Amino acid sequence: MSDGELRGKVAVVTGGATGIGLAASLAFARAGAAVAVNYSKNTLAASEAVKTIGALGVDAVAIRADVSNEAEVRAMLARVAKELGGVDILVNNAGWTRRVQPHSDLDSLTDDVWDRVWAVNVKGAFYCVRAAAPHMRQRGAGSVVNVTSVAAFAGGGSSMAYAASKAALTTLTMSLARALAPTIRVNAVAPGLIPTGFGGWTDVHWKATSTRTPIQRLPTAEETGAAILYLATTGGLTGQTIVVDGGLLALGPMESAGER
Numbered sequence: 001m002s003d004g005e006l007r008g009k010v011a012v013v014t015g016g017a018t019g020i021g022l023a024a025s026l027a028f029a030r031a032g033a034a035v036a037v038n039y040s041k042n043t044l045a046a047s048e049a050v051k052t053i054g055a056l057g058v059d060a061v062a063i064r065a066d067v068s069n070e071a072e073v074r075a076m077l078a079r080v081a082k083e084l085g086g087v088d089i090l091v092n093n094a095g096w097t098r099r100v101q102p103h104s105d106l107d108s109l110t111d112d113v114w115d116r117v118w119a120v121n122v123k124g125a126f127y128c129v130r131a132a133a134p135h136m137r138q139r140g141a142g143s144v145v146n147v148t149s150v151a152a153f154a155g156g157g158s159s160m161a162y163a164a165s166k167a168a169l170t171t172l173t174m175s176l177a178r179a180l181a182p183t184i185r186v187n188a189v190a191p192g193l194i195p196t197g198f199g200g201w202t203d204v205h206w207k208a209t210s211t212r213t214p215i216q217r218l219p220t221a222e223e224t225g226a227a228i229l230y231l232a233t234t235g236g237l238t239g240q241t242i243v244v245d246g247g248l249l250a251l252g253p254m255e256s257a258g259e260r
């Protein structure tokens with residue numbers, strides 16, 4: 001994608017002020033799109049993101065909305081359409097988790113964790129698509145990219161509920177791709193271990209895991225953002241997931257058996 005190719009387009013990135021979301025916001029801005037940066041708590045990061053995006057010469061707006069609250073989501077999409085002129089791209093990147101391990105400790109996985117993980121990671125993404133779809137139809141086309149996880153395919157991760165929520169979002173990606181075609185394309189990016197602040201992980205954790213991948217390093221937020229941009233702008237793709245994990249999933253059973 002060359003610089004400026006998305007001029008006149010508008011992208012909404014949930015959780016767009018930090019980590020993978022920020023990398024996606026910047027990738028869209030570099031491609032020329034106006035960007036709505038959604039956040040729920042981190043006002044400082046959101047205003048900094050808007051400043052950085054603005055310096056790239058495109059419009060940007062920070063909008064606070066908890067994606068698990070449907071009224072806030074609808075108000076956010078209406079505001080984006082009014083202030084930036086429409087909605088062409090939605091990235092459902094906002095995610096929530098709490099570490100509940102070991103997974104074998106089933107009693108530790110409380111209803112509170114199940115409910116929050118489902119409300120943000122699954123229903124939140126659905127609310128955003130439902131609110132964005134009419135705006136995309138008005139433009140004649142639209143593209144959604146959901147941020148899932150390798151946990152969706154391997155069942156590991158911060159909690160069993162988190163893995164299940166990302167598996168649900170993977171299925172939802174295919175259901176929505178079928179339901180909204182041909183006007184709106186819906187795809188997903190499944191990150192592996194990407195060094196961000198997600199789940200309270202620190203540099204120590206990331207360093208300790210960095211050589212577990214076949215590529216001997218962790219993929220970056222920027223590489224994940226590039227995959228999001230690719231899916232959002234490649235017309236032939238819908239219902240697909242790109243795994244950005246440095247080969248983690250590909251290790252599979254042979255690696256578990258001590259072989260490459």
Ligand SMILES: NC(=O)c1ccc[n+]([C@@H]2O[C@H](COP(=O)([O-])OP(=O)(O)OC[C@H]3O[C@@H](n4cnc5c(N)ncnc54)[C@H](OP(=O)(O)O)[C@@H]3O)[C@@H](O)[C@H]2O)c1
Nearest residue numbers: 015018019020039040041042066067094095149194196198
């Ligand atoms: N990093 C990894 O290794 C990894 C691996 C697999 C999948 N992922 C997925 O990647 C996505 C982005 O995570 P990240 O790694 O970039 O970590 P991050 O920087 O912590 O990003 C999470 C973002 O979600 C936002 N958010 C959380 N709850 C929200 C809500 N209810 N409404 C709106 N925004 C909300 C946060 O904004 P506020 O702070 O303002 O709430 C934050 O910007 C998540 O969906 C995560 O599950 C990450």
